[in-house]
Amino acid sequence: MPVLGLGGFFWRAKDPEGLKAWYREHLNVGGGCGTDERGQSNEWFWHPEPGPIVFEPFKETTDYFAADKQFMLNLRVRDLDSLLEQLNAAGIAVITKDEWDSPETGRFARIHDPEGNAIELWEPAES
Known part of the structure; x- marks a missing residue:
């Protein structure tokens, strides 16, 4: 298969x-x-750490994110609690729900960018 991974959003x-x-x-x-494998940075590229990416269309009737939005960005994070503290300190509203979390998949939180786009923050379960 010639596709290597996500190239941009x-x-x-x-x-x-x-x-x-x-x-x-x-x-x-x-x-x-971030930096590439040589420790180099570039103004055009973000160098995230390797890891899983979920590529999954939802039904158009989903209520998992706002009906007037075509996408929800999910970002894989380390130390979700620290990130949520930083976001709260910056005045960014954070949503958490116990039912989003599970031992199999990990923990989740939701924020919105200044234009109202949902961003799901995901701390994967430890392997």
Whole structure:
């Protein structure tokens, strides 16, 4: 199979530069974040750690995220509790629900970016 993995995620935004800065500041996501295998960084590329990616369409009637949004971003995180503390300190509303968490899959929380896009934060279960 020639596909190696996810190559990018693109969407429309009212304020692309402001949204890019928000993701970088609060989640360390986007161009210039992380380094490649040689320790190099690049303003265009984000170098996340290797790990699982879920690629899954939902039914158009799902209530798992807002009906007026076509996507929900799920980010794999380490130390969810610390990240939630940082987000709360920055005034970003955090949603958690006990029923989202399970020993098999891990723990989840939800935030929204300044344009109302849902971001699910996922701390995978320990292997």
